[in-house]
Amino acid sequence: MYEVPRLAIEIASAILYFILVRYMIKPYGLTREERYLGLPLGFGFLGVAETILAIGIILPIHGIGTVSVVMRTFAFVFLAFTYYFSKKPSKNSRFAWIIILSSIIVGLTTWILSLVSAPLMTIGITTSFGIFLRILALVCLSYICIHTLRSHIKSLDPTTIWIPLGFILLAISQYSQLIRAADENYLYGVAFVGGLAARLIGLAVFLYVAYRTFYRATKRGGINEADRP
Amino acid sequence: MKKIARRDKLKIYGDLLTVLCAESKEDKIVLTRVQVQIKVPFDRLKTYIRELDELGLIQDQTSLRLTEKGKQYLVEYENVLDFMKRMGIAYR
Numbered sequence: 001m002y003e004v005p006r007l008a009i010e011i012a013s014a015i016l017y018f019i020l021v022r023y024m025i026k027p028y029g030l031t032r033e034e035r036y037l038g039l040p041l042g043f044g045f046l047g048v049a050e051t052i053l054a055i056g057i058i059l060p061i062h063g064i065g066t067v068s069v070v071m072r073t074f075a076f077v078f079l080a081f082t083y084y085f086s087k088k089p090s091k092n093s094r095f096a097w098i099i100i101l102s103s104i105i106v107g108l109t110t111w112i113l114s115l116v117s118a119p120l121m122t123i124g125i126t127t128s129f130g131i132f133l134r135i136l137a138l139v140c141l142s143y144i145c146i147h148t149l150r151s152h153i154k155s156l157d158p159t160t161i162w163i164p165l166g167f168i169l170l171a172i173s174q175y176s177q178l179i180r181a182a183d184e185n186y187l188y189g190v191a192f193v194g195g196l197a198a199r200l201i202g203l204a205v206f207l208y209v210a211y212r213t214f215y216r217a218t219k220r221g222g223i224n225e226a227d228r229p
Numbered sequence: 230m231k232k233i234a235r236r237d238k239l240k241i242y243g244d245l246l247t248v249l250c251a252e253s254k255e256d257k258i259v260l261t262r263v264q265v266q267i268k269v270p271f272d273r274l275k276t277y278i279r280e281l282d283e284l285g286l287i288q289d290q291t292s293l294r295l296t297e298k299g300k301q302y303l304v305e306y307e308n309v310l311d312f313m314k315r316m317g318i319a320y321r
Contacts, residue, residue: 023312024316026305026308026309026312027309027312027313030239030305030306030309031237031239031309033237033239038318039316039318082318083317083318086318147317148316148317150317151314151317151318152317155314157314159315160314160315160317162315163315163316163317164317209312209315209316210312213308213311213312213315214308214312
């Protein structure tokens with residue numbers, strides 16, 4: 001009954017993530033510096049995770065949901081490292097470190113959880129796999145929320161409040177996913193629907209910020225839109 | 230003496246174009262005044278100006294007026310800075 005709206009929300013989320021990538025790649029497009037690839041790649045991975053999940057709803061392939069959860073967790077760890085390294089001034093790019101550390105953390109967590117869960121599958125411990133990965137994602141999102149909130153407090157600019165708000169909404173969405181993973185009997189309750197709504201609103205907030213930033217010049221009478229590259 | 234954070238070329242070009250854009254309101258752009266504002270040695274400033282000219286961002290090395298491409302670059306640069314600030318990532 002709820003599969004069709006859920007599929008629509010997953011597809012809409014994937015589309016929104018990829019639209020955001022288009023905006024977030026602009027700093028890299030202008031600078032050609034690797035350190036600006038963190039945000040677009042992180043949001044790109046999230047878009048891929050949602051796409052995999054949408055495919056999993058249409059074609060119930062065994063393990064596709066796990067691939068999506070691993071990919072989503074990797075994306076949040078990747079984003080957290082991007083924010084962590086952004087506050088440390090460096091002559092060289094730390095992009096390679098972000099990829100290596102994210103892969104190690106998610107890879108190790110997945111491997112350990114597989115080892116722990118495998119012999120206990122008969123007593124339903126497999127759910128712990130999804131729970132721990134979602135907890136890891138939630139920890140990373142909490143770090144990003146704190147980082148962006150601190151930046152907002154430092155800048156004293158009211159416009160910078162939107163991004164922490166967007167990340168808080170993504171964290172709420174992730175928390176609802178955690179509840180769903182923890183309770184197998186709880187499938188389509190208020191928390192789940194609320195979580196999906198929080199994700200969509202969060203993505204809309206990101207989109208609003210990106211749109212306002214990059215199309216502001218046209219409105220204030222700067223350069224004609226036609227002259228843009 | 231206050232230490233100036235290391236800037237990459239994009240930031241230097243952006244800062245230089247911002248100063249040149251502001252200074253273009255005057256009758257004549259004075260190079261030493263530009264140098265003081267963007268805080269680079271004079272010889273390096275001359276190099277950057279030559280590079281901006283080669284990239285087509287300024288009309289010529291004497292008038293130092295921004296071309297349409299230069300103005301466009303400046304808008305993009307300001308948008309990128311603004312976006313990174315809003316995203317909570319400092320531009321260094």
